[in-house]
Amino acid sequence: MANHLNTHFNPFTPVDAEEVTFAAGVTSLNELCALLLCDPDDSILLIGPVYGSFTRDLTTKTSVNLEYVHVGEKDQFSPDSIAEIETGFEAAKARGKNVKALFICNPHNPLGRCYSRETLTGLLRLCAKKGIHLVSDEIYALSVYERDDRPSETFTSVRSIDCTGIISSDQVHVLYGMSKVVQISRYTESERRQC
Numbered sequence: 001m002a003n004h005l006n007t008h009f010n011p012f013t014p015v016d017a018e019e020v021t022f023a024a025g026v027t028s029l030n031e032l033c034a035l036l037l038c039d040p041d042d043s044i045l046l047i048g049p050v051y052g053s054f055t056r057d058l059t060t061k062t063s064v065n066l067e068y069v070h071v072g073e074k075d076q077f078s079p080d081s082i083a084e085i086e087t088g089f090e091a092a093k094a095r096g097k098n099v100k101a102l103f104i105c106n107p108h109n110p111l112g113r114c115y116s117r118e119t120l121t122g123l124l125r126l127c128a129k130k131g132i133h134l135v136s137d138e139i140y141a142l143s144v145y146e147r148d149d150r151p152s153e154t155f156t157s158v159r160s161i162d163c164t165g166i167i168s169s170d171q172v173h174v175l176y177g178m179s180k181v182v183q184i185s186r187y188t189e190s191e192r193r194q195c
């Protein structure tokens, strides 16, 4: 898996096998992150619209609350949205919510868009400023297709960003799984064996 991530995620520093934690799919990884990062009654911030099963995966066994931020007319994949997300965080805090993490999905389900490097860096800075974790569900990393309307939009993994001076790497979690990989046939035989 470390080889796979090093081949396809362009990590800023190579992923070491010892850094990788396995579970029975990204459903379980999302749940584990909620369990490990939050206490009962803590909150997780999500930017709407979201992958519908986040509700089930993040709350069923955890007693965690979900707080949804909507960025209105702003494009949530561009840095313009960061101020709205911060406002959403502050609004949740004002309602007495103890937000422990921001969960994003990149490439995004259901919108099929990718966060720009600048936006991801802004989100990392925001999480550092608020003292919360960033969890990036990157299950669709290898399922990005060129779009005529956005030819330059490509996938950037959070793992490819140098977090030095931005946020502690302990606060950043990248989730990936094989259940959506439709491009496996493009792999070389040796890559397939490494998967």
Ligand SMILES: Cc1ncc(COP(=O)(O)O)c(C=O)c1O
Pocket (backbone or CB within 6 Å): 024, 025, 026, 027, 028, 051, 105, 109, 137, 139, 177, 178, 179
């Ligand atoms: C964004 C997202 N995360 C996680 C999952 C579930 O992943 P897994 O099949 O590895 O449990 C899905 C499945 O649709 C998904 O769309």
